[in-house]
Amino acid sequence: MIIEKVAFPGGQHCETTTLGALLRHEGLDLSEPMLFGLGEGLGFVYWDARNMDFPFLGGRTKPATITRTVAERLGLTLHVHETTSPRRAWQNVAAALTAGRPVGLQLDSYHLDYFTTKVHFGGHFVAMYGYDDTHAHLIDTAQQGGAVTTTLSSLALARAERGPMTARNLSYTVVGPAVRPGLGDAIRTAVRNNAHAFLDPPIANLGHRGIGKAARQVTRWLERAGDPTRDLRLAASLMEHGGTGGALFRAMYRDFLAECATIVDDDNLRLGHRMYAEIAPLWTEVAGHIAAAGTTGDPDQLTRASAILSDLADRERRAMQTLAGIPAA
Missing domain, CATH: 3.90.70.10 (Cysteine proteinases)
Incomplete structure (x- = not known):
């Protein structure tokens, strides 16, 4: 069959x-970036439960929510x-x-x-x-x-x-619907909704607040790790290669915004795209410092990662405030 x-x-x-x-x-x-963005998939979580061997940095929403949201946006x-x-x-x-x-x-x-x-x-x-x-x-x-x-x-x-x-x-x-749905209204709604969720998370581990928490916690990761070489290098690899499309999904969201700007004529959308084009490489830098700390045991690498994460918490907050300002059609 x-x-x-x-x-x-x-x-x-x-x-x-x-x-x-x-x-x-x-x-x-x-496209995959369009599906990710229409699904309001961008997020952040700093997850460190008692039963976990090592903290997890996640860059998207919960499993299955992208699929359900795309279906709602496109009338599937x-x-x-x-x-x-x-x-x-x-x-x-x-x-x-x-x-x-x-x-x-x-x-x-x-x-x-x-x-x-x-x-x-x-x-x-x-x-x-x-x-x-x-x-x-x-x-x-x-x-x-x-x-x-x-x-x-x-x-x-x-x-x-x-x-x-x-x-x-x-x-x-x-x-699927009998007729291909128009994307303009769906894009506006998805971008605004994702921005509001990121800006107003229910707990401090999520959204821009979660990035700030990660900045404070990451300097302790060498002591937190049972096996620093394994744990830190795995955390960095998941950020770049664990199905994220690079830069903890920020590269994918950047590409989504670029595609949106060819469909929706909006200055906030274009500015948001430029901001995420600057944000994405910084996440790759963070992953590089975490991996280097795991390889060398040098705590200064985590200090550098922390400084970039603090900057990213502010950058992403401002980017999402910009995107939240996209008006309805």
Whole structure:
């Protein structure tokens, strides 16, 4: 059972790659930055729970929220299924594929055969476009191989895993509108909403306040780490290479704003794009200093990272204040 011509070449982020593949099958071809931005995906979280080995810096909103928000912005019909029953979970997927629709899945990448780095991450997404007696056929990011396969047994384990950011065998399909939606109003709404959420986070770990907290905490990371070489280098790698598109999703959001400026004529939008064009390289600098601290054990590298993060908290606050000023059409 294989659905032909399901693809999203070059995808960098798992959820937008999955959504892009589903929408392409529906005849709606949007860039990955556009999907990320319309999904109001940009965020920041400094996460350091008691059961965590090391703090996590995240640059986007919670899993599945991008997909749900894009569906709302573009008038898509989104059918979502969750269940604790493995049998029902498979039936949900098989029924959609039999009906000719690829299926989005949220799962734990640890169990997928083609992942060479075995780390539990329950917020991973793939698009499934077929199966045979032993394997599932999936679309993942370019970094993971694009069109890949995993055994049906490993897929079942990945879907059923419990833990942080996991879902209960979550699957979904998308039905596109009969006519390609206009993007102007959707862009204005998405940019304003994302800006307001970033500027007014409910807790200090999120948004621009979270960046400021990271600036204060990062200088202690050599003492905080169980294995500084491993922990700091992994944190830096996740910022640049962990499906973020570089610079903790800021490069992707910069590209979204650049594309928006060709569709919406607004001075605030153009200024916001220029501001994020300056912001994105600074996140890459932060990642570089964190990686260097892990390699050398030099605390001065973390002092430099802290100074840039303090600057970024202010820069992103001002950029989002600018973008929040985009008027409705």
